[in-house]
Amino acid sequence: MKKLITLLFIVLGQQVYAQNLQLVGSTAQMMKNFDLSANIDFDTLSNTENLYGIGAIENLQGEMTIINGKPYVATWSKDNQAQIEQTFNKNGIFLVSANVKEWKEIEINQKFNDKSELLAYVLKQAEKNDLDVDGGFPFRIETKVDHIRAHISFISEATIQNFSPQAKKADDHRVIIENEDVEIIGFAGHQAGGRFAMPAMPNRPASKMHIHFLTADQKKIGHIEDLKILQKAVLYLPQFQQ
Numbered sequence: 001m002k003k004l005i006t007l008l009f010i011v012l013g014q015q016v017y018a019q020n021l022q023l024v025g026s027t028a029q030m031m032k033n034f035d036l037s038a039n040i041d042f043d044t045l046s047n048t049e050n051l052y053g054i055g056a057i058e059n060l061q062g063e064m065t066i067i068n069g070k071p072y073v074a075t076w077s078k079d080n081q082a083q084i085e086q087t088f089n090k091n092g093i094f095l096v097s098a099n100v101k102e103w104k105e106i107e108i109n110q111k112f113n114d115k116s117e118l119l120a121y122v123l124k125q126a127e128k129n130d131l132d133v134d135g136g137f138p139f140r141i142e143t144k145v146d147h148i149r150a151h152i153s154f155i156s157e158a159t160i161q162n163f164s165p166q167a168k169k170a171d172d173h174r175v176i177i178e179n180e181d182v183e184i185i186g187f188a189g190h191q192a193g194g195r196f197a198m199p200a201m202p203n204r205p206a207s208k209m210h211i212h213f214l215t216a217d218q219k220k221i222g223h224i225e226d227l228k229i230l231q232k233a234v235l236y237l238p239q240f241q242q
Contacts, residue, residue, distance in 0.1 A: 021136050021187070021196075025094030027056075027210075028194035031201065034163045036060055038091035042071065045088065045097075052138050052185055053097030054196070054212055057090050059160050060153045060168065063223050064092055065212045067185055072214060074221045076154035076173050084221055096187050096196035096210070098138045103236040104129065108143075112229040119209045122188055122235065129237050136189030136196065143233030145182050148213055150175040150222030165201060175222040177215065184224070186211035 025039035038058040045051070053066035062075040062085075073085040106125055112118045118141075123133050131137040151172040159167040186209055193199050193206020200206040211224045 020098065021138075022097045023094070023196055025055075025092065026195050027094060027197060028199045030056065030060070030093055030163075031165055031199055032194070036093055036160060036163060038093060040092045040095055042088040042090050042092055042095070047099060048088075050099045050101045051097055052100055052140070053095050054185065054187060054210055055095035055097075056093045056153065058093060060093070060155045062090070062154055063152055063212065063221075064090065064095065065185060065214060065221060066097060067183065067214060072218070072221055074152045074223075076152055082152055082173065082175060082220065082222075084218065094196065096136070098187075098238070100138060100238045102239040103140065104239040106235040106237065108141075108229075108233040108235055112227070114228065115209070115211075115224065115226050118227065118229070119188060122186070122209070123190075125235060126188070126237060131237060132189065134190045136187055136192050138185070138187050138238060140186075140236040141184040141229075141233055142236070143182065143184070143229050144231045145180060145213075145227055146178065146230045147228040148175075148177045148180075148182070148222075148224055149226045150177075150213065150224045152222050175220065177213075177220055180220070181216035182213045183216070184211055184213050 029035045036059045048069040051066050051069045055064035062073050065072045071088050075083045077083050126137055127133050153172050155171040159171050187196050188209040192208050197207035197210040213224055214221045
């Protein structure tokens with residue numbers, strides 16, 4: 001059954017523009033409860049206009065990325081190659097999404113040596129623009145990345161039957177790109193861990209950000225583990241009417 005949770009937050013004395021994030025399922029379901037069952041039929045999404053989202057396919061048989069209403073499902077072929085399917089005809093473990101009609105463009109005038117530096121910058125800019133940095137917000141980045149280390153989750157039947165985070169990590173298919181034009185779609189927030197980003201795990205704190213990438217030629221895609229951006233970039237944050 002489809003469960004939609006609309007997240008609206010109010011900060012005392014300050015208006016915060018929550019983006020009405022829609023969250024179905026959660027990352028904790030997978031990583032804490034070892035439950036890979038579906039919570040959403042992506043074909044049932046009622047409003048895909050200006051839709052942006054990130055999710056995981058049932059039984060971790062791929063990753064869902066939605067950019068401006070277009071679905072990109074990252075899977076893995078039998079001949080050991082990454083594949084992209086443009087379809088909503090999939091069931092998902094979880095999906096975090098938001099409908100964003102207008103974006104505010106922010107030119108980035110600094111370099112990022114890793115994902116943690118990017119997260120700090122994105123949170124700072126979101127707070128300046130009165131977005132909900134606790135519950136979460138969507139964002140986009142367009143740039144030529146120097147390096148991305150990513151993966152596509154497409155796990156084996158044995159891991160589906162006897163799931164563990166360690167087995168998933170071993171099964172994840174690695175994707176590395178260098179010096180390519182990309183669009184990054186992400187969701188971030190201090191309370192993201194266990195909801196739409198990775199929950200706290202032994203020896204690892206909860207994540208505050210979940211990001212995917214798609215190359216400009218739409219031939220490569222993946223869930224970003226780490227990255228380096230040393231060239232010109234543009235950040236896009238949701239634009240609201242005041």
